[in-house]
Amino acid sequence: MSRATREAYRDSLLPLLGRHPELMCLDSDTGLFNAEYAATAGDQYLNLGIAEQNLMGVAAGMAACGRIPFVNTMAAFATSRALEAIKIDIAYNRLPVRIMATHGGLAAGHLGPTHQALEDLAVMRVLPGMTVVVPADAAATEAFVEQSVSLPGPLYVRLGRKPTPALPAAPPPVIGQAQTLRQGGDVVLASCGPYPVLACLAAADALAGHGIEATVLNMHTLRPFDTETLVAAARPASLVVTLEEHWRSGGLGGAVAEALSEAAPTRVVRLGMPDQFVSEVGNQEHLVAHYDLTAERVVREVRAALDGAGSPAGSPAGSLAGSLS
Structure with missing residues (x-):
């Protein structure tokens, strides 16, 4: 509902x-x-x-x-x-x-x-x-x-404005503790907010069809940041991808990159809004799709990164952040 x-x-x-x-x-x-x-x-x-x-x-x-x-x-x-x-x-x-x-x-x-x-x-x-x-x-x-x-x-x-879908059933979230919504050892998908979290869950399903198992973290608390849960998920993985409805700088992607650079250097791909003011006109759903803050984008970026091909050309929402090691 x-x-x-x-x-x-x-x-x-x-x-x-x-x-x-x-x-x-x-x-x-x-x-x-x-x-x-x-x-x-x-x-x-x-x-x-x-x-x-x-x-x-x-x-x-x-x-x-x-x-x-x-x-x-x-x-x-x-x-x-x-x-x-x-x-x-x-x-x-x-x-x-x-x-x-x-x-x-x-x-x-x-x-x-x-x-x-x-x-x-x-x-x-x-x-x-x-x-x-x-x-x-x-x-x-x-x-x-x-x-x-x-x-x-x-x-x-x-908070948001319009109704958004409920997440799949999970234990009630606790401030300061990240939620692990899905376990997988190949990549970590970290996000916050309704559309990004739902997109990462859908992306994990799609990646499983390609033989890539993803851990999905709902990093709902950006401060205090749950570095322990993030590091535990990232250590066995070869890639961490963040997705957020925010400019790529300073938000969740920045918090993840900061934490991992000190505790467990890992390759990070930060996905979010490009470094510009919004010029497209439309409602939230239209803009999320227009700027490709989507499950399909996450899947493309994960597969490209794991294949060593870099970020797809013409991608509107930012490029690979590169290695933190």
């Missing part, structure tokens, strides 16, 4: 407000919370309007006074327009603010580059003490919201 991660967050937060009077829901006129929701939440819901810097400042003040605010805005605005407030007011003071950022990646594709968030993971994961999470489906979102209540320090959660 398809369900939007942002709606899963909204629906799981309301019962938590009733059980935890210290929680607050701070909105920025997102339209995600209707009048009935606001009435049920009562004094624990405040709509501060489209003023993201103020949103983060108010959240920091509340957190400093013992509250745990969940702040709601779009990912592009949280990590650019309000970044100074996040860095200085929230991260510097290690305050328990939960930044629930909708329209992550290409989810706001139809609104263009001003609303697309292709740098948010890179920006947020370098902030000391910031936990950074990308749920791959609604069930994972619900689990992370529940876990966040007792999580120390600030948290950034990248």
Whole structure:
């Protein structure tokens, strides 16, 4: 069943407000919370309007006074327009603010580059003490919201806009622990977010038909990063491929390359958005296909790398990262 991660967050937060009077829901006129929701939440819901810097400042003040605010805005605005407030007011003071950022990646594709968030993971994961999470489906979102209540320090959660399919049945994800969705000894496919994780699972099925067994890792937490699980999967493999709905620099691919270069040098292929602003017009599904963030792309890249042929010519989403050894 398809369900939007942002709606899963909204629906799981309301019962938590009733059980935890210290929680607050701070909105920025997102339209995600209707009048009935606001009435049920009562004094624990405040709509501060489209003023993201103020949103983060108010959240920091509340957190400093013992509250745990969940702040709601779009990912592009949280990590650019309000970044100074996040860095200085929230991260510097290690305050328990939960930044629930909708329209992550290409989810706001139809609104263009001003609303697309292709740098948010890179920006947020370098902030000391910031936990950074990308749920791959609604069930994972619900689990992370529940876990966040007792999580120390600030948290950034990248959410989508439209419904996305559920992952195959698996144990509930835990913040900070990568999920191994499939075991295989030849290559590792690491990804985060709904479309990339589903693409890697489909790619693993296709690669098995070519005699290539792939481990699939859902690296939903970019900080703190689960280096132990990644290294254990990478050691027997000849190749690690990352796929993300993010520019190739600084996001999941960067985190994987950094971890392996120090702990287990391995050849890494980083797949993601090319180093340019989006010029194509379309919704998220159209842009994911246009920029080839797909299972078919992963299969081509794995086979080309293992054959020693390099990256296919004309590939729009970036080239081989080369060896880290």
